Amino acid sequence: MISLICLPIVQFFGNYNYVIHMVLFSFLYITMSSSWNIIGGYGGFISIGHNVFFGIGAYFSGFIYARYGISPFYTAVFAGMIATVFGFAIGLITLRVKGPSFIISSIALLMIFRTLFDRWELVGGAHGITLPHNTLSVEWSKIPHYYALLILMVLSIYLSWYVRHSKFGLALRSISHDEIKSEVTGINIKIIKVTAYALSAYLIGAAGAIWGDYLTYVRPNIFFIILIAANMVLMCILGGKGTVTGPIIGTIVMIFINEFILANFGASELNIFFTGLLMILTLLYFPDGIIGSLKKRKLLPGFLDWG
Amino acid sequence: MTSLLSIRNVTAGYGYGPDIVHDFSLSLNESEVKCIIGPNGAGKSTLLKAVAGILKPRSGDIFFEGKNLSGKEAYQIMRLGICFLPQERAIFPNLTVAENLRMCAYSIKDKALAASRIKAAIGMFPVLGQRLKQIAGTMSGGQQQQLVYARAFTIKPKIILIDEPSLGLAPSLVEQTFSHIKQIASSGIAVLLVEQNAIKGLQTSGYGVVMDLGKLVFEKPANEVLQDQSLRDLYLGKALKK
Amino acid sequence: MEILQVIILGLCLGFVYALMVSGLTLIFGVMRIVNLAHPILIISGAFVSYWLFILFGLDPILSVPAAALTVALLGVLLYKLIFEKNAAQQTYSEMTVLLTFGTAMVIDGLLAFLFHNTQRTASPAYATDAIFIGDIFIPLAQLYSGMVSLGIIVVLALFLKYSEFGIAIRATSQNRTSAELVGVNVKFVCLISFAIGCALAGSAGSLVSFVFSFFPSRHWEWIAILMSLVVLGGMGSLTGAVIGALVLSVVSSLVGAFYSPAWSTMVFFLALFLILIIRPRGLFGIRTD
Numbered sequence: 132m133i134s135l136i137c138l139p140i141v142q143f144f145g146n147y148n149y150v151i152h153m154v155l156f157s158f159l160y161i162t163m164s165s166s167w168n169i170i171g172g173y174g175g176f177i178s179i180g181h182n183v184f185f186g187i188g189a190y191f192s193g194f195i196y197a198r199y200g201i202s203p204f205y206t207a208v209f210a211g212m213i214a215t216v217f218g219f220a221i222g223l224i225t226l227r228v229k230g231p232s233f234i235i236s237s238i239a240l241l242m243i244f245r246t247l248f249d250r251w252e253l254v255g256g257a258h259g260i261t262l263p264h265n266t267l268s269v270e271w272s273k274i275p276h277y278y279a280l281l282i283l284m285v286l287s288i289y290l291s292w293y294v295r296h297s298k299f300g301l302a303l304r305s306i307s308h309d310e311i312k313s314e315v316t317g318i319n320i321k322i323i324k325v326t327a328y329a330l331s332a333y334l335i336g337a338a339g340a341i342w343g344d345y346l347t348y349v350r351p352n353i354f355f356i357i358l359i360a361a362n363m364v365l366m367c368i369l370g371g372k373g374t375v376t377g378p379i380i381g382t383i384v385m386i387f388i389n390e391f392i393l394a395n396f397g398a399s400e401l402n403i404f405f406t407g408l409l410m411i412l413t414l415l416y417f418p419d420g421i422i423g424s425l426k427k428r429k430l431l432p433g434f435l436d437w438g
Numbered sequence: 439m440t441s442l443l444s445i446r447n448v449t450a451g452y453g454y455g456p457d458i459v460h461d462f463s464l465s466l467n468e469s470e471v472k473c474i475i476g477p478n479g480a481g482k483s484t485l486l487k488a489v490a491g492i493l494k495p496r497s498g499d500i501f502f503e504g505k506n507l508s509g510k511e512a513y514q515i516m517r518l519g520i521c522f523l524p525q526e527r528a529i530f531p532n533l534t535v536a537e538n539l540r541m542c543a544y545s546i547k548d549k550a551l552a553a554s555r556i557k558a559a560i561g562m563f564p565v566l567g568q569r570l571k572q573i574a575g576t577m578s579g580g581q582q583q584q585l586v587y588a589r590a591f592t593i594k595p596k597i598i599l600i601d602e603p604s605l606g607l608a609p610s611l612v613e614q615t616f617s618h619i620k621q622i623a624s625s626g627i628a629v630l631l632v633e634q635n636a637i638k639g640l641q642t643s644g645y646g647v648v649m650d651l652g653k654l655v656f657e658k659p660a661n662e663v664l665q666d667q668s669l670r671d672l673y674l675g676k677a678l679k680k
Numbered sequence: 681m682e683i684l685q686v687i688i689l690g691l692c693l694g695f696v697y698a699l700m701v702s703g704l705t706l707i708f709g710v711m712r713i714v715n716l717a718h719p720i721l722i723i724s725g726a727f728v729s730y731w732l733f734i735l736f737g738l739d740p741i742l743s744v745p746a747a748a749l750t751v752a753l754l755g756v757l758l759y760k761l762i763f764e765k766n767a768a769q770q771t772y773s774e775m776t777v778l779l780t781f782g783t784a785m786v787i788d789g790l791l792a793f794l795f796h797n798t799q800r801t802a803s804p805a806y807a808t809d810a811i812f813i814g815d816i817f818i819p820l821a822q823l824y825s826g827m828v829s830l831g832i833i834v835v836l837a838l839f840l841k842y843s844e845f846g847i848a849i850r851a852t853s854q855n856r857t858s859a860e861l862v863g864v865n866v867k868f869v870c871l872i873s874f875a876i877g878c879a880l881a882g883s884a885g886s887l888v889s890f891v892f893s894f895f896p897s898r899h900w901e902w903i904a905i906l907m908s909l910v911v912l913g914g915m916g917s918l919t920g921a922v923i924g925a926l927v928l929s930v931v932s933s934l935v936g937a938f939y940s941p942a943w944s945t946m947v948f949f950l951a952l953f954l955i956l957i958i959r960p961r962g963l964f965g966i967r968t969d
């Protein structure tokens with residue numbers, strides 16, 4: 132942890148932008164996969180359109196930045212809230228179905244948002260919004276994002292841990308096992324499901340705001356693509372969905388694999404190929420993920436066993 | 439003499455759950471009718487499923503005409519000549535009666551033979567002939583029951599396994615169903631019957647087999663079971679005190 | 681008059697959509713697999729016909745069998761490698777959906793790597809032609825593709841309705857165990873149904889190759905479009921899927937013509953979303969959850 136806080140010091144000794152970029156990229160995806168894990172892992176609702184909240188957050192803060200000049204670093208908190216409100220409203224509608232229907236509805240949701248933002252001229256249509264660069268020099272320009280995402284990551288892990296060990300989380304997991312039985316035991320299923328969904332949207336929305344500023348543009352074909360959601364899902368499954376440390380480990384492993392592929396094969400088309408392949412192999416031979424499998428075999432070292 | 443069907447020390451259960459049937463052995467000769475009775479949850483259905491190949495036994499063997507059935511798929515076992523009518527009504531409710539009959543004869547490779555068998559079955563159950571185009575699920579209970587038993591006459595198996603044929607049926611339908619079963623038995627097909635209605639079941643059968651907690655308690659000629667007062671009190675309980 | 685023209689065009693495309701989803705419903709009906717890889721299989725078929733056209737000048741309609749066969753073989757391969765274990769259990773599972781999702785990504789990545797995400801259309805001579813009936817004009821590409829689709833769907837329907845194997849397929853979709861108990865080799869039925877479903881995807885691809893412009897990653901959009909059609913018709917019901925396809929295609933054409941082409945695909949997405957929420961069973965058939 133301390134080393135992560137101190138890591139940017141390397142910039143005093145030269146330009147390690149690549150390292151900084153990779154680490155903050157990991158922060159971003161750990162935030163997203165840990166958040167996804169709340170509804171997808173604990174709750175068992177597999178959403179492959181969860182990046183709508185990422186896009187909503189990015190657009191909200193990006194729009195305000197472009198129009199009123201207020202930096203996303205201030206508005207990220209509100210971007211998360213907007214995402215949560217959307218999460219609540221959408222959750223009320225989509226969480227009425229489960230299983231394959233839910234998965235399909237999550238894809239439909241993503242396509243609806245993609246189409247809307249592609250056509251919405253106020254926010255630039257398909258070209259999106261272009262944001263000003265920050266005024267820091269090249270070595271330091273990434274540092275604000277680095278710390279912002281670090282904070283979000285810590286919050287997301289804490290949230291995931293908290294949910295895992297709370298009564299709320301217990302109810303959530305019992306719903307994922309058997310909705311009808313949970314209903315009998317007097318849990319208010321609807322509230323629990325929708326809250327979990329909205330909760331998982333919060334940090335994803337905030338992360339979207341920061342990420343928009345980092346990229347300096349917010350565009351439908353960057354934020355509303357299914358690959359982002361696919362990554363969240365895969366990172367969780369690879370690490371072990373429904374565990375606290377699973378998404379963290381899964382994300383780190385995936386980002387390493389991605390980098391390896393990019394370095395060796397270059398083409399980004401192959402990236403999607405390998406992502407899919409990894410997903411298939413994980414599901415077929417490794418459905419409990421890294422943490423889940425280790426736990427089952429009682430090989431999980433204590434420092435990784437957070438529940 | 440080896441018997442037609444011989445169940446040897448079969449143990450079976452579901453998934454990772456406990457053993458439901460323990461070390462169970464039973465045999466059935468040609469044209470023989472045996473009725474398995476026992477309390478709910480004794481494992482009777484589970485046993486039949488194991489014989490039919492829907493559930494793989496955990497240990498033990500099942501021999502049919504001297505052939506070991508282990509490792510065979512349910513459809514292969516069926517094609518060898520073991521027909522299983524499970525507890526749930528074994529028809530395809532969304533197919534028409536004609537299509538249901540064609541499915542009954544699906545395992546008969548000689549299509550001319552299949553057609554003549556279907557015709558014969560319709561001859562025995564004329565109602566079905568009148569309703570060939572009707573969706574099976576929309577027929578009355580009695581008509582659906584006829585469709586179920588038409589299968590036995592279409593495929594002419596060597597053994598038929600019937601699970602709780604009278605369960606949930608109106609009294610008049612129970613009579614009808616048992617007359618179908620007697621008809622099957624008298625055509626020389628061996629029958630292994632599981633029945634809650636013990637009196638009816640035993641009256642139809644040569645032997646009574648009592649099963650409890652997954653184990654064989656005893657096997658005796660059916661009339662002895664019916665007459666022996668102490669057996670009746672001990673094992674048949676409420677079922678016989680009508 | 682204009683409205684009639686739009687409706688006729690919508691119907692032509694509707695039959696192509698119906699063919700695109702027929703395989704999807706078949707596979708769902710028999711194995712309860714929601715095959716998210718179906719659209720990319722259609723695009724694979726489109727590539728087969730496209731290259732046969734570019735390289736040998738073969739008319740895409742004539743290459744329907746080639747595309748169907750190629751994609752069916754690909755399907756058998758996928759089935760053996762990935763789905764066999766889960767398919768025969770006939771239970772809905774998130775895991776299988778994610779497996780198809782992964783499969784879609786794999787094929788997408790492969791096609792994009794080989795052929796890049798550039799828009800393509802095969803352009804046989806009739807592609808730019810049209811016939812006039814009164815003052816209604818119908819582009820031949822749409823007309824032919826609609827008719828061929830209708831033909832294939834009719835053949836499929838007859839096969840399912842009257843052939844022994846077709847009835848066995850329907851029996852298996854209703855109840856796997858009951859089918860086994862009358863002697864149906866359910867695993868074989870699953871394999872063949874999967875192959876037929878993929879063949880249908882491939883043949884749809886041939887038609888897509890000259891009716892739409894296609895590129896590998898377009899299948900994400902089509903996933904939602906195709907799902908909306910099957911969901912409207914009730915998953916697993918062929919009749920339902922055909923009706924769903926015709927209805928939505930016409931509505932989408934009307935929106936495109938009288939409101940704005942940019943919003944015509946939105947019809948599908950919104951329909952999908954609303955139907956899933958309001959009536960998870962679809963308007964006709966089997967439950968999806």
Ligand SMILES: Nc1ncnc2c1ncn2[C@@H]1O[C@H](COP(=O)(O)OP(=O)(O)O)[C@@H](O)[C@H]1O
Pocket residue numbers: 452455458476477478479480481482483484485
């Ligand atoms: N599909 C199944 N999965 C798990 N357990 C089952 C299943 N079917 C039956 N059982 C269990 O097996 C036991 C015996 O059931 P069964 O063979 O149906 O008894 P019987 O037919 O004698 O009433 C019961 O305790 C029941 O709970």
Ligand SMILES: [Mg+2]
Pocket residue numbers: 482483484525601602
């Ligand atoms: Mg029973």
